Amino acid sequence: MPKPHLALLAALLLAFGISHFSGLIDPYYLDVLTGIGINVILAVSLNLVNGYTGQFSLGHAGFMSVGAYLAAAVSVFLGPTLLGPGGGTAFQQNALFLGALLTGGLSAAVAGLLVGVPSLRLKGDYLALVTLGFGEIIRVIFQNVEKLGGALGLNGIPAYTSIFWVLVFVALSVFVVTCLVHSTYGRGFLATHDDEIAAEAVGLNTTRYKIVAFVIGAFFAGIAGGLYGHFKMTITPSGFDFTKSIEIVVMVILGGMGNTLGVILAAILLTLLPEVLRSVAEYRMILYSFLLIVLMLARPQGLFNFKRRKAKP
């Protein structure tokens, strides 16, 4: 078996092993670990768009909210009828949860397609703004859908998210993104990032690459949203605003754009930091933004990117 597939298998076994012994772990650490896992999925999927393909998207939280809402809708509205009055067995609940997550992921992917096809004709600043605009529109729409709780949010989502599912989807997202960009097809993402005009000149359909990256990124953002909703048990539209998108973008930039390992480390670091800095929580965001500026001035290739790519002229 090829190496990445072995690694995936090992990760899945590890997930199974950890979830088997999760009763022995302090619930606080389990919660922190779940938070880390969700952020890693978000950061790795955004890295495919922002890092590898070089399309600066500021609407990742929008796709996350689509996934969170649709997955929560499945388990809140369809769940009781499917599971029956007894609530179903653990296996049935997990099967329902998997279905809900995939529904969330697929609807986020569809949203990604709908947003991506028109907006990916734009570049740089403009693309950043349009994705930001779409993210805000998605939020305003959820605020106005009374069935999903409106501005107050959706409550009473069953707590299906377990460490097993989080680790499984972390492994899957890392696997899909890594294999994709290292495949023959996936070289096109890097080519689109490095020089779009040159890539088009050698016959690559760069628009298609951008849309594929966008849709896959949105899919995993939707999955992460589904996990998040069933972890926090309540979601509000304002939880998925511009600031959330920025938080994910900071993880990608800090890790070094187009560097999966670095991005994972950055996601872990930035999830742990507020836990450690709880006593000075009011200075956390000041520190974040300051870090962002200093990083861009002093080390634009990211904190964990040791392989220096050739600088663009």
Place this chain on the structure above:
Amino acid sequence: MSEFLQQLLNGLSLGAIYALIALGYTMVYGVLRFINFAHSDVFMVGAIIGYYTGHHLPPGTVGSGLVVLAAAMAGCALLGIVIERFAYRPLRNAPTLNVLITAIGVSLLLEYTFQNQHVFGAAPQLFPPVFPVKNFQLGGLSISSNQLIVIGVAALLMVALEFIVHRTKIGTAMRAVSLNPKAAQLVGVNIDVVISFTFGLGSALAGAGGILYALNYPSVEPLMGVVPGLKAFIAAILGGIGNIPGAALGGLILGTVETFVSGSQWSTYKDAIAFAILIVILLFRPAGILGKFTVEKV
């Protein structure tokens, strides 16, 4: 009919504020070709400067109103120049994306610094009524003196800007840098001075916008700039980014449309309308209403 005129008037006074902020975005884009995300927070700082100076002045006189306006404009101009000097100048030749990220960083830094309880705090504060307030009845229309001040000051500043850009030496230099920075340097334009001046000018307009906004919506808080800033930016794109009359036109259109939407049954979608306009304009006429379409050369 009188309701229509009333809404039109409200829309124009909102649009005039958007236009003032949009001018800053457009001028910076004109000389540096990048979106100054921190501009909306300079607007917020303007309102906060007004909040502090307004408390030390006698309320409700034209004199103290003008002092507050001048203080906010001067403070914001200084802030804009400092931001450019320390955050953007070192990245002058870096890829656009890095500059964009830095701009987002500066924006967040300003927002969260002012949200800190030792600086300003996250809670909204009441803006002091620095200008005298009066209501006029004209036919079926109700016109507040604040609306007249907003429209008057905005119009005055735009005329002044037009004069600076087209009739002075530094304005000529600004237009030269905007056309071609390298050629401008070759004929002896000091590009650093021009860029600093542009930032100062744009930020001063944002500061004035902050005061005018706070006069009509008297609640000052560190995140107050985000939404008007985004909308002003949309206004700048709508009119054609880099184009000064375009920014004014875009601001007026956007303010009017938004006021009409919020007066209709679709009022909860008020914030989404601006983004919908942005998306439509970028898809069908990315250069904006008054902008010139340019072909990218390899």
